[in-house]
Amino acid sequence: MKPNALLQLHPMTKFYFSLFILAVVLIVPGYWFAFSVFLGLVAISLLAGVFKEFIGIVLKALVSVLVIVFLMQIFFFPGEQVLWRWWIFEIKQEGVYYGLILTSRILAIGSAFVLFFRMTEVRDFVKSLEDKGMPPMGAYVVLSTLQIIPEMRRQANTIMEAQKTRGVETEGSLFVRAKAFIPTLTPLILSSIAGTEERALTLESRAFSAPVKKTSLHKLTKSRADRILPILFVLIILGLLVWRVVLWQTS
Amino acid sequence: MADIVIELQNVSYRYPVSDDYVLKDVSFTIEKGKFTAIIGNNASGKTTLCNAIRGFIPHFYKGDLEGIVRVGGKDTQETQLGQMAEQVGYVFQNPFIQVSGVKDNVFEEVAYGLENLGVPVDEIRLRVEEILKLVNIGHLRDKNPFELSGGQRQRVALASIIVMDPDILVIDEPTSQLDPVGTEQIFDIIRLMKERGKTIVLVEHKMDLIAEYADNLLVMSEGKLVMQGPVREVFGNPEYERYNIQYPHVTEVALQLQKSGMPLAFLPVKDSELAEALNLKGVVACD
Ligand SMILES: Nc1ncnc2c1ncn2[C@@H]1O[C@H](COP(=O)(O)OP(=O)(O)OP(=O)(O)O)[C@@H](O)[C@H]1O
Ligand SMILES: [Mg+2]
Numbered sequence: 385m386k387p388n389a390l391l392q393l394h395p396m397t398k399f400y401f402s403l404f405i406l407a408v409v410l411i412v413p414g415y416w417f418a419f420s421v422f423l424g425l426v427a428i429s430l431l432a433g434v435f436k437e438f439i440g441i442v443l444k445a446l447v448s449v450l451v452i453v454f455l456m457q458i459f460f461f462p463g464e465q466v467l468w469r470w471w472i473f474e475i476k477q478e479g480v481y482y483g484l485i486l487t488s489r490i491l492a493i494g495s496a497f498v499l500f501f502r503m504t505e506v507r508d509f510v511k512s513l514e515d516k517g518m519p520p521m522g523a524y525v526v527l528s529t530l531q532i533i534p535e536m537r538r539q540a541n542t543i544m545e546a547q548k549t550r551g552v553e554t555e556g557s558l559f560v561r562a563k564a565f566i567p568t569l570t571p572l573i574l575s576s577i578a579g580t581e582e583r584a585l586t587l588e589s590r591a592f593s594a595p596v597k598k599t600s601l602h603k604l605t606k607s608r609a610d611r612i613l614p615i616l617f618v619l620i621i622l623g624l625l626v627w628r629v630v631l632w633q634t635s
Numbered sequence: 636m637a638d639i640v641i642e643l644q645n646v647s648y649r650y651p652v653s654d655d656y657v658l659k660d661v662s663f664t665i666e667k668g669k670f671t672a673i674i675g676n677n678a679s680g681k682t683t684l685c686n687a688i689r690g691f692i693p694h695f696y697k698g699d700l701e702g703i704v705r706v707g708g709k710d711t712q713e714t715q716l717g718q719m720a721e722q723v724g725y726v727f728q729n730p731f732i733q734v735s736g737v738k739d740n741v742f743e744e745v746a747y748g749l750e751n752l753g754v755p756v757d758e759i760r761l762r763v764e765e766i767l768k769l770v771n772i773g774h775l776r777d778k779n780p781f782e783l784s785g786g787q788r789q790r791v792a793l794a795s796i797i798v799m800d801p802d803i804l805v806i807d808e809p810t811s812q813l814d815p816v817g818t819e820q821i822f823d824i825i826r827l828m829k830e831r832g833k834t835i836v837l838v839e840h841k842m843d844l845i846a847e848y849a850d851n852l853l854v855m856s857e858g859k860l861v862m863q864g865p866v867r868e869v870f871g872n873p874e875y876e877r878y879n880i881q882y883p884h885v886t887e888v889a890l891q892l893q894k895s896g897m898p899l900a901f902l903p904v905k906d907s908e909l910a911e912a913l914n915l916k917g918v919v920a921c922d
Contacts, residue, residue: 594752595718
C-alpha cells in the first residue's frame, strides 16, 4: 500500500484541522458555506482513501440526529412567516432557515471529527498527547481500554455461546438478545475488576512506575506541512474574524 | 562469605482477608548467582513468598507483615516499588494476566519494560531482537499478545522480563502451560541466565528438572519453610518423605529398589546417575 500523504500528517495537525473547521463554520454565516465545507471534507476523505468508512459513520451516526434537529427547528422555532400549516403544526420560514443553519453546522463539525478519527490511529493521537505532556497513566488508561474492548467482546461472545448451549435464547429480536446479554454482564464486569489488580502488578513488573523518563519505540515525526498548516489555520481564522468585524461595522 | 542478595528473617505474613498466616516465620538467605528452587504442594505459600521477595508484599498487598525482607542489602519495606523493577524481574504464575494491554504485537510487548526504563530506542531494538531469538518466539513478533496460546504467552512473559536484564529473577511456575519440549527450552534459558550470573528463584513442580539444574531447595509446607539446603541433601533427607511432595522420578525408583532390599551406592537425583548408584557401572542406562 502506498503511504498516503494526508494520513501521514502528524495527529496534532489533523486535530488542529478539525478545530479549524469548527471555528470556520461558526464564523462564516449561512448554511451554503457549511454544506460546502462538508463537501470539502468528503473530498478529503476520498483523497485520504477513507471515504467508505467516513461516509458510513456519517450516515449512521449523524443523519438521524440531523433529521431530528431539523424537524424540531422547523416546527418549534418561533417566527412569523408561516409556510405551511396542518392542525396544530405549522412550519415557519425562520424555522427552516435556522434549522438549515444548525444542521449544516452540526454536519460539518461532526464530520470533521469523524474524519479525524478515520484518518488518525487513536494510538498515534494518544502518543501525541503524551508528547504534549499528558501523564503516562492517562495514556495507559485510554490505550488499554481500547485494547480491552475487543477482548471483552470476545469474552462476552464466549459467555453467550455457553448460554446458548444451555438452551438460553440468544438470537432474534432486540429484546431477546438484550435478555440474553444482560446476565453476561456480571461475570464480565467481575472478571475485569479482578483483572485490574493483576494488571497493576503486571505493569509494576514491567517497570511502569520506574522513576525515570520513558522512551518510546513509537516516534511521531513532524514534516514541513505539519509546521506550516497550523500557522495557516490560525491566519485564516484571524482573517475571517477581521472580515466579520469589518462587515459588521460597515453594515 | 559470599554475597547475600536475598535475605528473609523471621518473616510471617497474612493477607488482609485471610484468617491464618500464609507465611509462618520464614528465614533463609540466597547467595548471588545461585539457582534456588521453591517447592511445595498447592497453597503452601510459594507464590506468596515470591510476592514478598519482589516487594509486592507489603507495597501492593497490605495485610500483616512481620520480620525483615532484604533484597540487595536493602529492606524492601523501605524501597519504593518502582525502584525494584530493574533489580528483581518477576514472572507470574498466570500467563494470561501478563500482557501490558497497550501493545498490539509481541515485539512491542517485549519492548514495553525497556521503554519504561528509559532505554534508548536503538538499544531496545537490539535487545528485543536478541531475546526473541533466545526465547524462540521470533515467529510471533507481529502477533497480537491477546491472541496467543497459554504456552506462547508464557514465553512472551518470560521474554518480557529477562529482556530487562534484572540481577535477580523470580519465576513462578513458568512451564505450567508448556509441553515437554517447551519446558526443556525454558530450563535451558534459565540455565543460560544462571551462566550470566543472575540469581534465580524458581517455583516449579517438575522435580526431575529441578534436580538437574537447581543448586538449592526451599521446601514449603503450609506456610512454613520446612527444609532448605543443597538439592541432593534435601532429597536425600528421610524427613522429605513426610511432606508428600514428589521426588525426582529416578530418586523415587531408587528408593523403591532400596526398600525391596537393593543396596544403593548413593541416592541418585539425576537420571544419569542411576546406573552408578546401583553399582551397575558399564551397563547402559535407558530411560
Ligand atoms: N491475594 C490473596 N488474598 C488472600 N489470600 C490469598 C491470596 N493469594 C493467596 N492467598 C492464600 O494464601 C495461601 C497460599 O497461596 P499461594 O498462592 O502462595 O500458594 P502456592 O504455594 O503458590 O500454590 P500453587 O502451587 O497453587 O500456586 C492460599 O491458602 C491462598 O488461598
Ligand atoms: Mg503459586
